[in-house]
Amino acid sequence: MYEEIVSGLTSFIGKSPTPFHAVANIGGILRENGYQRLWEGEKWQLSPGGKYYVTRNDSSIIALNVGTRLEDYCFKIAASHSDSPTFKIKENAEIKVKEKYMKLNTEGYGGMLCAAWFDRPLSVAGRVMVRDKGRYEARLLNIDRDLLMIPSVAIHMNRGVNDGYAYNKQVDLLPLLGGSECKEGDFKKLIAGELKVEEENIYGMDLYLYNRMKPSVWGAKKEFISCPQLDDLQCAYTSLQGFLKGADDQAVNIFACFDNEEVGSGTKQGAGSTFLYDILYRSNMCLGMGEEDFFRAASKGFMLSCDNAHAVHPNHPDKTDTGNCVYINEGIVVKSHAGQKYTSDAVSIAVFRGICKEAGVPLQFFSNRSDMAGGSTLGNIAMSQVSMNSIDIGLAQLAMHSSYETAGVKDSYYMLQAAARFFTQQIEMIPIQSSI
Numbered sequence: 001m002y003e004e005i006v007s008g009l010t011s012f013i014g015k016s017p018t019p020f021h022a023v024a025n026i027g028g029i030l031r032e033n034g035y036q037r038l039w040e041g042e043k044w045q046l047s048p049g050g051k052y053y054v055t056r057n058d059s060s061i062i063a064l065n066v067g068t069r070l071e072d073y074c075f076k077i078a079a080s081h082s083d084s085p086t087f088k089i090k091e092n093a094e095i096k097v098k099e100k101y102m103k104l105n106t107e108g109y110g111g112m113l114c115a116a117w118f119d120r121p122l123s124v125a126g127r128v129m130v131r132d133k134g135r136y137e138a139r140l141l142n143i144d145r146d147l148l149m150i151p152s153v154a155i156h157m158n159r160g161v162n163d164g165y166a167y168n169k170q171v172d173l174l175p176l177l178g179g180s181e182c183k184e185g186d187f188k189k190l191i192a193g194e195l196k197v198e199e200e201n202i203y204g205m206d207l208y209l210y211n212r213m214k215p216s217v218w219g220a221k222k223e224f225i226s227c228p229q230l231d232d233l234q235c236a237y238t239s240l241q242g243f244l245k246g247a248d249d250q251a252v253n254i255f256a257c258f259d260n261e262e263v264g265s266g267t268k269q270g271a272g273s274t275f276l277y278d279i280l281y282r283s284n285m286c287l288g289m290g291e292e293d294f295f296r297a298a299s300k301g302f303m304l305s306c307d308n309a310h311a312v313h314p315n316h317p318d319k320t321d322t323g324n325c326v327y328i329n330e331g332i333v334v335k336s337h338a339g340q341k342y343t344s345d346a347v348s349i350a351v352f353r354g355i356c357k358e359a360g361v362p363l364q365f366f367s368n369r370s371d372m373a374g375g376s377t378l379g380n381i382a383m384s385q386v387s388m389n390s391i392d393i394g395l396a397q398l399a400m401h402s403s404y405e406t407a408g409v410k411d412s413y414y415m416l417q418a419a420a421r422f423f424t425q426q427i428e429m430i431p432i433q434s435s436i
Contacts, residue, residue, distance in 0.1 A: 005412045006225055010215040012237045013229050017125040017142055019059035019082035021257045024140060026061050026240060033244050035063055044287040057269035057433055058138055059259035062279045067249040075280055075301035076274045077254040078243055078419050079260035080236040081378055084431035085110030085401045086129055087208040094187050100181035110262030114167040116402040120177055121146035121212040129204035130197050139195050146212055148175035172392050173369040179250055188331055211403040225408055230405040235306035238412050242419020252283060254422050259380045271378035301388035305343055305379025309333040313394035324367035326396045329359045329408035331362030332418055335392040343379040348391035359421035361414045
């Protein structure tokens with residue numbers, strides 16, 4: 001059972017080098033399962049029992065599985081993110097070096113581990129805007145071959161590199177494209193050739209580097225999986241599969257995957273935008289409900305904010321809290337933070353603990369060391385737009401934000417099972433009884 005979900009996950013990640021590709025592939029999976037695409041700029045007609053999805057910027061996606069008994073309904077959401085740290089290619093990309101090399105000008109996207117990008121096959125993928133018959137069309141691009149490399153400086157020329165080195169992204173991390181035969185304009189010509197369009201019809205590009213190393217299942221018992229973009233496509237894929245397997249007939253069941261989490265979510269397609277609120281409110285109205293129904297549904301709603309967590313590092317166990325630390329293949333991680341970087345609280349933890357008990361899924365709990373700043377995720381950002389009970393969960397992994405990350409083969413299965421149970425099980429919470 002573990003092998004099947006790992007195979008599906010690695011296949012999905014292999015076809016999803018950018019958020020644009022991830023969302024396109026999620027959309028394809030949804031259509032295969034009977035979901036109808038909606039467009040924000042068109043009039044909607046929704047029905048109880050209907051299945052729909054909508055994208056924004058082609059890099060974020062929200063799917064709706066509408067129940068049929070909506071007299072007293074709620075929203076149930078599993079949210080993740082589609083982006084990972086990488087390098088974005090600048091508009092004027094080509095840099096010639098002494099007429100002997102051609103490299104590309106890039107800038108960092110998100111907080112990556114720089115060292116993991118050196119000396120491995122890379123390529124280019126993303127979105128290209130093409131003008132065709134007076135219209136602008138978005139085309140997906142994936143140059144599916146080993147195209148680039150970021151070569152390390154030999155230790156003979158950088159003797160102190162193993163004693164600690166501050167990488168300069170404008171100097172050290174520009175990828176090599178070609179040698180002396182590579183001429184000005186060849187990069188755009190390469191893109192035009194891949195898309196089979198004329199160069200002058202390319203009007204805009206959102207292009208990124210990606211690591212072409214193949215996924216690997218390894219370890220003494222084949223217990224580990226390593227590949228690019230486990231943060232957060234592992235949660236995106238497994239929560240999607242759980243969403244497809246379960247549905248509460250008294251809810252509007254929602255799968256959401258947002259772009260730009262790695263740079264703060266503050267874009268029109270990020271978790272900090274109105275995207276989630278817009279879709280929830282609009283779906284409520286298109287189902288014939290009133291504004292009062294919307295606020296009631298939100299107040300009774302529940303969201304799983306799904307984003308991976310830091311496992312105890314075998315060489316640096318001191319980097320994690322003594323008791324609130326997690327391990328690969330030991331179950332879903334519940335993340336808590338006193339400063340509210342995570343949304344988990346006693347209410348949401350209790351509900352999710354019950355869901356996992358019913359699903360037969362193990363739980364473990366993570367908090368940062370109190371003297372060490374941790375990361376944040378999309379849960380509390382999304383809840384600033386529409387409020388409901390929420391919990392931050394994830395899967396334990398090593399080397400987060402490396403270009404090649406490591407997680408466990410069992411944990412993907414656990415997330416799928418918990419998500420399926422979440423969408424199947426009805427949740428009812430009774431407010432605190434008090435004299436206030």
